[in-house]
Amino acid sequence: MPKEQKVGCARPTGGVVGEAPSADSGEKTTPAKQEMKPMVQVGKKAPDFTAPCYYQGKFASVQLSEYLGKWVVLCFYPGDFTFV
Amino acid sequence: MSVDSAFVHKMWVDHELSKMVTSGTVPFPMLSDGGGKVGQVFGVYDADGGVDVRGRFIIDPDGVIQGFEVLTPPVGRNVAESLRQIAAFQLVRESKGTQATPSGWRPGKKVLTPGEDLVGNVWKEWKVGMAFD
Numbered sequence: 619m620p621k622e623q624k625v626g627c628a629r630p631t632g633g634v635v636g637e638a639p640s641a642d643s644g645e646k647t648t649p650a651k652q653e654m655k656p657m658v659q660v661g662k663k664a665p666d667f668t669a670p671c672y673y674q675g676k677f678a679s680v681q682l683s684e685y686l687g688k689w690v691v692l693c694f695y696p697g698d699f700t701f702v
Numbered sequence: 703m704s705v706d707s708a709f710v711h712k713m714w715v716d717h718e719l720s721k722m723v724t725s726g727t728v729p730f731p732m733l734s735d736g737g738g739k740v741g742q743v744f745g746v747y748d749a750d751g752g753v754d755v756r757g758r759f760i761i762d763p764d765g766v767i768q769g770f771e772v773l774t775p776p777v778g779r780n781v782a783e784s785l786r787q788i789a790a791f792q793l794v795r796e797s798k799g800t801q802a803t804p805s806g807w808r809p810g811k812k813v814l815t816p817g818e819d820l821v822g823n824v825w826k827e828w829k830v831g832m833a834f835d
Contacts, residue, residue, distance in 0.1 A: 620731050632734070634743050654747030661732040661771060667740045667824045669703065671731040672711035680731050683765065689788060693779075694735070694746045694754035696715035697707045702756075702778035 620671060620678035632669035647669065664692070703733035703740065705753055746772055760788055762795065807834035 711732040741747030746757035
């Protein structure tokens with residue numbers, strides 16, 4: 619659930635939460651594989667992430683996996699103060 | 703979630719959204735995706751525009767994506783259709799996959815029970831008009 623965060627001058631950012639790459643994997647990854655590729659598919663797990671947020675008058679941080687057990691609608695949109 | 707900072711989200715709520723919603727506050731967390739990192743992984747980041755396009759993902763209680771829709775910015779979503787899809791996915795989940803919702807299904811309308819008896823017999827159970835009524 620959203621956790622309160624201190625408001626500072628730096629712009630807070632989040633990132634994708636994923637499993638650390640296994641060190642003992644002998645395979646050499648090609649440069650193409652190292653790119654951030656979309657990994658979404660219906661019927662597959664949603665990639666976990668953390669993100670700063672504004673919620674009920676407070677600045678906070680959320681992690682998608684904290685909502686396991688609930689239905690979630692995740693909406694992306696081009697920007698605040700846009701018109702649609 | 704957009705590439706705007708949470709501070710800009712606050713300004714948007716204070717100056718505009720609070721005048722649009724009856725509660726005066728947005729009832730869900732407004733997420734910030736600086737740099738579009740999360741949007742990239744979900745396949746909705748437009749690197750040319752530097753923004754996340756209009757993507758909507760329905761994620762079930764196990765964290766599994768059941769459906770998504772992605773639109774270019776000028777066309778808005780149909781929230782009623784998203785709610786209909788959530789109701790359908792919830793019905794299927796509650797039936798433990800024994801029921802399916804045919805085209806045009808809305809809450810209260812007929813569901814199908816997939817199985818041997820239904821093969822070749824959907825025409826008896828479901829009419830084309832049911833996709834539109």
